[in-house]
Amino acid sequence: MGKALTSQDIPANIWRKSPKSSAAIKLSETSVAMIGGPDHALVTDEHFGNIIKGPVSMTATPQQIRISGFWTLNPFLTSMIPSTIITPMPTLIFNPPLGGIEALRQAVRDLTSLIV
Numbered sequence: 001m002g003k004a005l006t007s008q009d010i011p012a013n014i015w016r017k018s019p020k021s022s023a024a025i026k027l028s029e030t031s032v033a034m035i036g037g038p039d040h041a042l043v044t045d046e047h048f049g050n051i052i053k054g055p056v057s058m059t060a061t062p063q064q065i066r067i068s069g070f071w072t073l074n075p076f077l078t079s080m081i082p083s084t085i086i087t088p089m090p091t092l093i094f095n096p097p098l099g100g101i102e103a104l105r106q107a108v109r110d111l112t113s114l115i116v
Contacts, residue, residue: 040054
């Protein structure tokens with residue numbers, strides 16, 4: 001009986017615009033990488049998580065940035081009002097993503113209608 005294949009035995013797929021291009025997309029069984037050059041990359045790996053190499057620029061308001069899915073940044077952070085003992089200001093505000101519940105309810109309703 002033959003040996004079972006592992007992700008190490010399967011070569012990664014690499015796509016480039018030209019053979020000399022430094023930009024590439026690399027796909028393997030456990031990871032994907034978008035490489036813009038030697039100093040710029042975005043990697044998602046099964047073991048190491050998400051890795052960003054190079055400068056990061058985000059275009060979002062504090063309310064659009066979510067931390068752990070349930071927290072958003074306090075919009076008063078941009079108002080330059082200091083947080084003190086007298087006027088404490090939290091950095092994070094509990095803000096569960098309730099907007100997606102209706103879409104989820106509709107999807108469940110559609111799936112159950114297919115089963116019945």
